[in-house]
Amino acid sequence: MSSASERGVTPAGETLGAVTITRQGRPVRLALLDDHEVLLDSLSSWINANAPDFDLVVSANTWLKLVHSDQFPTDLVFVDFQLKEPVSIEARVRTCRAAGAKVIVLTSLDTREARERALDSGASAFLSKSLPMNEVMDVARSIMGVERGASLQKDWRPLPSGATNPTRPKLSQGEVEALKLYVSGHTTTEVATQMNVQYETAKTYLRRVREKYAKANRPASKKAELVRRAAEDGYLQ
Numbered sequence: 173m174s175s176a177s178e179r180g181v182t183p184a185g186e187t188l189g190a191v192t193i194t195r196q197g198r199p200v201r202l203a204l205l206d207d208h209e210v211l212l213d214s215l216s217s218w219i220n221a222n223a224p225d226f227d228l229v230v231s232a233n234t235w236l237k238l239v240h241s242d243q244f245p246t247d248l249v250f251v252d253f254q255l256k257e258p259v260s261i262e263a264r265v266r267t268c269r270a271a272g273a274k275v276i277v278l279t280s281l282d283t284r285e286a287r288e289r290a291l292d293s294g295a296s297a298f299l300s301k302s303l304p305m306n307e308v309m310d311v312a313r314s315i316m317g318v319e320r321g322a323s324l325q326k327d328w329r330p331l332p333s334g335a336t337n338p339t340r341p342k343l344s345q346g347e348v349e350a351l352k353l354y355v356s357g358h359t360t361t362e363v364a365t366q367m368n369v370q371y372e373t374a375k376t377y378l379r380r381v382r383e384k385y386a387k388a389n390r391p392a393s394k395k396a397e398l399v400r401r402a403a404e405d406g407y408l409q
Contacts, residue, residue: 199224199226200225200226200247200248200312200316200318201227201229201243201246201247201248202219202226202227202228202229202230202246202247202248202249202250202312203228203229203230203231203232203238203241203243203244203246203248203249204219204228204230204231204232204250205232205233205235205238205249205250205252205255205264206233206252206255207233207234207252207255207256208233208252209233211301212231212233215305216228216231219305219309222305222309223309225313225318226248226309226312229243229246230243230244230246234257235255235257235259235264236403239267239399239400239403240403240404244271244399244400244403245268245271245272245273245396245399246273247274247316248274248275248276248312248315248316249268249273249274249275249276250276250278250312251264251268251275251276251277251278251295252277252278252279253277253278253279253280253281253286253290254280254281261277261286261289261290261293262289263356265277265290265293265294265295266293266294266356266358267355267357267399269294269357270354270355270356270357270399271355271395271396271399271400272396274296274315274316275294275296276295276296276297276298276299276308276311276315277295277298277299278299278300278301278308279298279299279300279301280300280301280302286298293357294357296315297311297315299311339388339389339390340388340405341381341384341385341387341388341390342384343380343381343384344377344380346367346373346377347377347378347380347381347384348407349367349377350363350374350377350378350381351377351381351398351407352402352407353366353367354378354395355395355398355399355402355407360374360375361374363377381398382398385398390404
């Protein structure tokens with residue numbers, strides 16, 4: 173068996189079999205993103221049958237289907253490296269991380285460049301699809317601090333979604349640019365740098381975005397909610 177470092181596990185996931193943290197008796201809310209539907213169905217079936225400590229709440233074959241889901245963000249997302257969509261692995265990982273989800277990248281393209289791109293963008297692990305699923309799930313348990321065999325209860329609640337026919341706030345060009353950068357994983361300081369404006373200006377843009385969504389009765393005070401609103405309104409590419 174290859175070592176954890178060889179499989180691309182970051183320090184958060186190196187101590188397989190030595191997990192001491194529990195998740196307060198609830199399963200890990202898991203999402204799958206893979207555009208190979210046969211593989212997606214196979215992964216879903218295996219997890220549902222063999223990993224009761226994970227609650228598979230989203231199984232998506234497109235990026236937008238994932239981020240538009242009422243269940244997003246989840247605790248953890250398995251992301252296929254090679255999606256047939258114009259969304260980079262960096263954008264996908266950073267958006268999930270910005271929303272509060274950890275990411276494991278699964279791939280059949282096990283190259284040094286692919287590994288570095290995934291891990292540098294914030295993925296917790298980069299794993300080959302050829303690994304047995306029990307090994308993949310052990311890496312996931314290590315990353316999420318799950319003690320195998322712990323008593324589990326489904327006590328999570330999904331985040332509130334937008335209205336059925338949501339009103340899209342009218343944002344200025346600066347507010348749109350700040351929003352796109354922020355939900356893609358940049359900090360407010362990085363947003364300011366990317367936009368070549370002062371920190372307070374970037375902060376004001378984001379505050380106004382949140383206020384406009386609040387006035388439209390679409391909560392966006394939390395970062396995860398703001399990511400959801402951006403996805404609903406087409407700002408995530």
